Amino acid sequence: MALAATVAMPVTGLVLIAGGATPAFAGEVSAAAVPFTAIAAPSALVSETSNPVIQALPKYETPKYETIASGMASYYGRELAGNRTASGERFNPADLTAAHRTLPLGSKVRVTNPRTGNSVIVRINDRGPFHGNRLIDLSEAAAREIGIRAAGSGKVDLAVEAD
Structure with a gap:
C-alpha cells in the first residue's frame, strides 16, 4: 500500500x-x-x-544471545539436499539451518567466525555432527555467510538466543 x-x-x-x-x-x-x-x-x-x-509499526527489540561454546564447525551441502532432518523437514542447503547434538530443535543460534567477525543466525533443525571434534554442522548458506565454506570447516563461537 x-x-x-x-x-x-x-x-x-x-x-x-x-x-x-x-x-x-x-x-x-x-x-x-x-x-x-x-x-x-x-x-x-x-x-x-x-x-x-x-x-x-511493531515494537522491535534486538534478541539477546548468551555465548555457550567455541569449537570447530563444518557444513553439509547439496549431497544431502531433500533428506529429512531430525525435525522432520527436508534439508535445503540454501536455508540458514544447522545440526547440533544437544540444543533443542528450533533453537536460534548466533554462529560467529572469530577470525573475520562475521556472524549468522541459524535455526537448529537436525542432529549432529557425529564425527571428529566438530561442534556444529552448518548449512552451505550459513557456512558461506561466515566465510568457512571454501575451507570446509573453521573455528566458531556459538551463542544461543536468551529468553
Whole structure:
C-alpha cells in the first residue's frame, strides 16, 4: 500500500523517505506525493497517537544471545539436499539451518567466525555432527555467510538466543 502526502516540516534529525533510499538532514523537507511506508520524525512533530502509520509499526527489540561454546564447525551441502532432518523437514542447503547434538530443535543460534567477525543466525533443525571434534554442522548458506565454506570447516563461537 503506498501513501501519498505533501509534507513540509523543519527537521533536526535524520529522516528516511521512500523506503530509506534518500536520507535528508537538517533543513526543510518537502515530500510532495512521494510514496512511503513511514517517516521517522522527531516526536515533537509526530506523536504515536496522532499518526496511524506509526501506530501500525511493531515494537522491535534486538534478541539477546548468551555465548555457550567455541569449537570447530563444518557444513553439509547439496549431497544431502531433500533428506529429512531430525525435525522432520527436508534439508535445503540454501536455508540458514544447522545440526547440533544437544540444543533443542528450533533453537536460534548466533554462529560467529572469530577470525573475520562475521556472524549468522541459524535455526537448529537436525542432529549432529557425529564425527571428529566438530561442534556444529552448518548449512552451505550459513557456512558461506561466515566465510568457512571454501575451507570446509573453521573455528566458531556459538551463542544461543536468551529468553
